[in-house]
Amino acid sequence: MIDPIFAWIEAERRRQAEGLELIASENYASPAVLQALGSVLNNKYAEGLPGKRYYGGCTYVDEVERLAQERLKLLFGAEWVNVQPHSGAQANAAVLLALLRPGEKLLSFQLAHGGHLTHGSPLNSSGRLYTVEHYGVREDTYLLDYDEIREKALKFRPKVLMAGASSYPRDWDWKTLRQIADEVGATLVADIAHPAGLIAAKLLNDPLPHCHIVTSTTHKTLRGPRGGIIMMGKDFPNPLGEKTPKGQLKKMSTILDSALFPGIQGGPHMHAIAAKAVAFGEALQPEFRSYAQQVIRNAQALAQALMELDYTVLTRGTDNHIVLVDLRNKGITGRHAEEGLEMAGITINKNLIPYDPQPPLITSGIRLGTPALTTRGFTEAEFRQVAQWIDQALTNLANPEKLNAIQAEIRDFLQSYPLPYAPITPAALPAEGRV
Ligand SMILES: Cc1ncc(COP(=O)(O)O)c(C=O)c1O
Numbered sequence: 001m002i003d004p005i006f007a008w009i010e011a012e013r014r015r016q017a018e019g020l021e022l023i024a025s026e027n028y029a030s031p032a033v034l035q036a037l038g039s040v041l042n043n044k045y046a047e048g049l050p051g052k053r054y055y056g057g058c059t060y061v062d063e064v065e066r067l068a069q070e071r072l073k074l075l076f077g078a079e080w081v082n083v084q085p086h087s088g089a090q091a092n093a094a095v096l097l098a099l100l101r102p103g104e105k106l107l108s109f110q111l112a113h114g115g116h117l118t119h120g121s122p123l124n125s126s127g128r129l130y131t132v133e134h135y136g137v138r139e140d141t142y143l144l145d146y147d148e149i150r151e152k153a154l155k156f157r158p159k160v161l162m163a164g165a166s167s168y169p170r171d172w173d174w175k176t177l178r179q180i181a182d183e184v185g186a187t188l189v190a191d192i193a194h195p196a197g198l199i200a201a202k203l204l205n206d207p208l209p210h211c212h213i214v215t216s217t218t219h220k221t222l223r224g225p226r227g228g229i230i231m232m233g234k235d236f237p238n239p240l241g242e243k244t245p246k247g248q249l250k251k252m253s254t255i256l257d258s259a260l261f262p263g264i265q266g267g268p269h270m271h272a273i274a275a276k277a278v279a280f281g282e283a284l285q286p287e288f289r290s291y292a293q294q295v296i297r298n299a300q301a302l303a304q305a306l307m308e309l310d311y312t313v314l315t316r317g318t319d320n321h322i323v324l325v326d327l328r329n330k331g332i333t334g335r336h337a338e339e340g341l342e343m344a345g346i347t348i349n350k351n352l353i354p355y356d357p358q359p360p361l362i363t364s365g366i367r368l369g370t371p372a373l374t375t376r377g378f379t380e381a382e383f384r385q386v387a388q389w390i391d392q393a394l395t396n397l398a399n400p401e402k403l404n405a406i407q408a409e410i411r412d413f414l415q416s417y418p419l420p421y422a423p424i425t426p427a428a429l430p431a432e433g434r435v
Pocket residue numbers: 025086087088089090092115116118164165166191192193194217226227228
């Protein structure tokens with residue numbers, strides 16, 4: 001018998017193969033990325049940075065990390081990078097630790113309008129350690145209002161201005177944000193966890209020339225392993241103004257490196273860094289740009305098809321991979337929609353819409369994303385069909401037979417769009433995987 005753990009992994013592989021994956025933050029990493037993740041690099045301790053480790057035996061992992069750094073620099077045109085954050089949350093925590101002392105001020109995008117917990121939520125260390133104010137979107141357009149951000153910044157005088165979102169379907173104006181940051185003497189941090197792959201493909205505004213520091217995850221539109229990164233377009237002096245013993249300004253990169261390790265992390269995950277390097281290599285290929293273009297086209301086609309079916313798509317479309325739907329005109333909550341769609345084989349997440357009258361565990365909206373199904377080969381035509389299935393499921397939430405029938409139809413349909421992951425069989429497992 002196979003160890004139940006491998007049975008559950010196989011069950012999850014099948015779930016991924018047989019259902020429509022529309023969670024905006026998910027994607028299907030390539031078999032090469034997964035191979036690097038599951039490699040012997042897992043066994044290696046390598047505290048420190050290439051060439052400056054606290055452990056022996058780092059010759060090969062040094063090469064791995066250097067390659068990851070070089071590819072990432074090339075991908076985004078960055079002058080400096082750190083590829084060690086275990087995740088997006090760690091990247092953000094390290095950057096804030098580098099820039100702020102406890103109690104100092106952070107201005108960021110409101111969680112309830114699409115921001116992220118790590119941008120100053122009271123539930124996250126960022127909200128507990130720093131003094132936080134938020135900007136949001138306008139109630140009439142659901143768009144960012146840069147005049148409002150400027151006004152808030154002038155009044156609050158933050159030390160860090162943070163931008164970026166988990167659910168905002170439009171592009172960001174980094175240049176204007178930098179002007180605002182400069183007006184108040186703030187350091188501008190962009191968190192591009194969601195659109196990173198689309199930015200790498202040069203399809204959205206590039207934050208690197210404007211923002212002092214850029215953080216990201218590597219597993220969403222960038223399609224790599226779960227992980228984080230920190231980048232700078234160009235080095236700049238230590239905004240804390242501390243002098244080194246030689247009287248020189250300490251370089252920001254050194255401060256960021258040490259905020260991550262030993263500031264908040266221990267040994268880097270070298271297997272994850274290798275997998276990041278593989279993913280950056282994939283993203284540097286011309287095919288990745290075509291993929292990213294298709295992600296956006298698909299999101300626009302999905303938004304359009306849903307609007308034609310009388311769904312309220314926030315901002316009436318999208319610039320990126322995200323489609324936000326307000327379900328109030330349909331009399332359905334986000335939670336009810338999420339549950340019903342899952343029964344139909346469609347995975348999405350309920351999502352607060354800005355100014356939502358419902359609490360976070362219920363919500364009035366849903367968030368849809370196109371990165372995963374685009375990896376599977378879906379184009380606009382398939383996404384118009386996805387809109388039909390969503391509508392059929394949402395109009396039959398009280399009809400389990402109909403939901404089951406949609407699920408069966410989707411399972412059949414997806415046989416033409418296979419995933420490249422081999423099933424786990426007893427024969428394919430090492431002896432320790434059997435019990
Ligand atoms: C904007 C943003 N930043 C940071 C994160 C955190 O990333 P992770 O889940 O890898 O810690 C996310 C994850 O959803 C995100 O959307």
